[in-house]
Amino acid sequence: MARILVTSALPYINGIKHLGNLIGSQLPSDAYSRAMRVMGHDVLFICATDEHGTPTEIAAAKAGKSTAEFCDEMHAVQAEIAKGFRLSFDHFGRSSSARNHALTQHLAARLAEAGLIEEVTERQVWSPADGRFLPDRYIEGTCPNCGYDKARGDQCENCTKQLDPVDLIDARSAISGSKELEIRETKHLHLKQSLMRDRLRDWISAKTDWPVLTTSIAKKWLDDGTGLQDRGITRDLDWGVPVMKGPGEPWPGMEGKVFYVWFDAPIAYIAATAEWADANGLPDSAWQAWWRDDLGARDVRYVEFMGKDNVPFHTLSFPATLMGASGDLPSGHEDWHLVDYIKSTNWLNYEGGKFSTSQGRGVFMDQALEILPPDYWRWWLLANIPETDDVNFSWEHFQATVNKDLADVLGNFVSRVTKFCRSRFGENVPEGGDWTDLEREAAAEIEAGLARLRDAWEKVAIRRAAAETRALWVVGNEYLQRAEPWAHFKTDPDRAAAAVRFGLNLIRLYAAVSRPFVPDASDRMLEALGLTEADAAWPGDAGTALTALAAGHPFTVPDTLFAKLDDATREALEARFAGEG
Numbered sequence: 001m002a003r004i005l006v007t008s009a010l011p012y013i014n015g016i017k018h019l020g021n022l023i024g025s026q027l028p029s030d031a032y033s034r035a036m037r038v039m040g041h042d043v044l045f046i047c048a049t050d051e052h053g054t055p056t057e058i059a060a061a062k063a064g065k066s067t068a069e070f071c072d073e074m075h076a077v078q079a080e081i082a083k084g085f086r087l088s089f090d091h092f093g094r095s096s097s098a099r100n101h102a103l104t105q106h107l108a109a110r111l112a113e114a115g116l117i118e119e120v121t122e123r124q125v126w127s128p129a130d131g132r133f134l135p136d137r138y139i140e141g142t143c144p145n146c147g148y149d150k151a152r153g154d155q156c157e158n159c160t161k162q163l164d165p166v167d168l169i170d171a172r173s174a175i176s177g178s179k180e181l182e183i184r185e186t187k188h189l190h191l192k193q194s195l196m197r198d199r200l201r202d203w204i205s206a207k208t209d210w211p212v213l214t215t216s217i218a219k220k221w222l223d224d225g226t227g228l229q230d231r232g233i234t235r236d237l238d239w240g241v242p243v244m245k246g247p248g249e250p251w252p253g254m255e256g257k258v259f260y261v262w263f264d265a266p267i268a269y270i271a272a273t274a275e276w277a278d279a280n281g282l283p284d285s286a287w288q289a290w291w292r293d294d295l296g297a298r299d300v301r302y303v304e305f306m307g308k309d310n311v312p313f314h315t316l317s318f319p320a321t322l323m324g325a326s327g328d329l330p331s332g333h334e335d336w337h338l339v340d341y342i343k344s345t346n347w348l349n350y351e352g353g354k355f356s357t358s359q360g361r362g363v364f365m366d367q368a369l370e371i372l373p374p375d376y377w378r379w380w381l382l383a384n385i386p387e388t389d390d391v392n393f394s395w396e397h398f399q400a401t402v403n404k405d406l407a408d409v410l411g412n413f414v415s416r417v418t419k420f421c422r423s424r425f426g427e428n429v430p431e432g433g434d435w436t437d438l439e440r441e442a443a444a445e446i447e448a449g450l451a452r453l454r455d456a457w458e459k460v461a462i463r464r465a466a467a468e469t470r471a472l473w474v475v476g477n478e479y480l481q482r483a484e485p486w487a488h489f490k491t492d493p494d495r496a497a498a499a500v501r502f503g504l505n506l507i508r509l510y511a512a513v514s515r516p517f518v519p520d521a522s523d524r525m526l527e528a529l530g531l532t533e534a535d536a537a538w539p540g541d542a543g544t545a546l547t548a549l550a551a552g553h554p555f556t557v558p559d560t561l562f563a564k565l566d567d568a569t570r571e572a573l574e575a576r577f578a579g580e581g
C-alpha cells in the first residue's frame, strides 16, 4: 500500500467561498483522498486557511476587528463549512500558525545560505496617514487613459490599461483615502528564481504524466519574455510572518517586514502537517516522514490540487523554495519532497457568466448547505468538474443530474431491493437459490467496471471516475430489471431470493465505491446493512465481493436516500441566486 500525501490549495481567509472555489481544489482533493483510503492506501490529507496579505487586513478593518481576531473567526467559519461538505482533512491548519512562522523563516534562511536571496532597494509609495507603504492595488485614482475615477495603481478595471501608481491623477490611498502620498526607498528580499530556471525546466520536463493544462502554464512562465523572473518575497506590512532567520534570530535590515503571502502560503502545507502531528501528540519525525526525503519521505506520492490560476506558484515558486533549501548547506543536510502530481482545474461558471461575490451572483458554500445536503452538491460538482475546459453550472442541469443519477438510479435501486426483501423475506438476507447466468453476467460487468474505475482514480481522472461509478449503479438497475425477483417470487421463491441476495450485496459494494462522491449516502447504506466504515473497502474480485453478505445477515430499510428536486423549487432557486444584474 502506498503512502499518499494530498494537499488542497489553501482557501483565502477573507470570505466564504463559492461553489467554483470548492470544485477548484477542496472537493476534488477530498474525493481523491477518500478513493485512495477506500483502496487501502495510507493517506494524509492536508489543508489550511491562507491568512496573510493586505486583503485580510482590509477585510478585518471593514469588519471592525483586529486582523488576528478576524482570522480566528473566519477560520472557524471555514472549518465548519468544510465539515458541512464532509471534507475529510486529516488537518485543517492555518498559515498564521507558529509552525508556519518557524518553517517559513527556516526555509528562507536556507535559501539565503544557498546564495539564492538578494537584497534589493525599491521605491514604493508611502502613506503617512496610514503609516505604511501601499501596494500598487491599494492606490486609487483617475485613469489617465479613460477617466475612470476608481482606477487602481496596477491596472484600470474599466479600460484594462496597465498602470503605474505615478500615472494616476489625484492618487489616493484606497485604505484611508488620503492624497498625501510620497515615494520612499525600502529594502526587500528577492528569491533568485532565475538561477534555478534550468533545474526547474529539467524537473518539469520529466513530469510526462502531468496534465497538459499544468505543464503548459509552467513552461509559459519559464520561457515567457526574458524567462523566469526573480521574485520579491517580502513586504512592508504588519500582518504576516516576520522576516527573520528563525524564531528569535533577526535578519539585519529587514526589521518590521514580513514575508510575502505567496512565499509563506505553500509552506503552510508543510506547517499544517506539523500542526497535524502536534494535534495528535506525535513527534517531529511523524510529519517529517511525509516531507523530508532524507527522513523517510522518499516513497511518498505527493499530489496537489488547485485551480489553474495557482499553477505558476506550485510548479515554479514553491518548488524553487524547496529545491533551493535542499542539499548540503552550512546549517546541515535537508532534502525536501517535491510534488509528484499536480491536478489543476479550469473555471466553473454560473448560469453562463462568472460567479460574483460583489453582485451576489451564484451559490456560496454556506448557502448551498442550507438548500440541500452535501451529497447533491458533491455529486454534481465532481461529475462535472472542469477538468479539460471551463464548465457551466445551471440549475436545470443540476436538477436533471441529481434527480436522474442519485434519485432514479442509485437511490431507487437501494430502495427497491431493501423494500422488496423486507416485504417478502423479512429483514435478513434471504437464503436459497444459486447464481445463474444473469448474476454471472452482472458480476463480470461489475468486475470490468471496477477495473476502469480504479484506473480513473489512479490517473486522478475524476470526471471519468464519476461516470464509471454511475455505470456501476446502472449495472445494478439493469440486473434488477432482468432478474425480476417480484415476478418470480410466487413461482420460484429461491430464484427471487438469490436475486435479492445479489442486490443486497451490490448495495454493500456501492457503499464502498460511491464513498468518494456521496459519503453520507455511503454511511446510510452501510448503516442499513449493519456495517461500518471499515467494511467500505475496495472490492477485490466481484465474485467474492458480491457474496460477502451471507444468508441470515440482518439489514434495515433506509429512508429515501435522495429526494427529487421539483420544478417549483428549482425556479425559486434560479431567481434567488440570479444576482443584482
Ligand SMILES: [Zn+2]
Pocket (backbone or CB within 6 Å): 143, 144, 145, 146, 147, 148, 151, 156, 157, 158, 159, 160, 161
Ligand atoms: Zn481606464
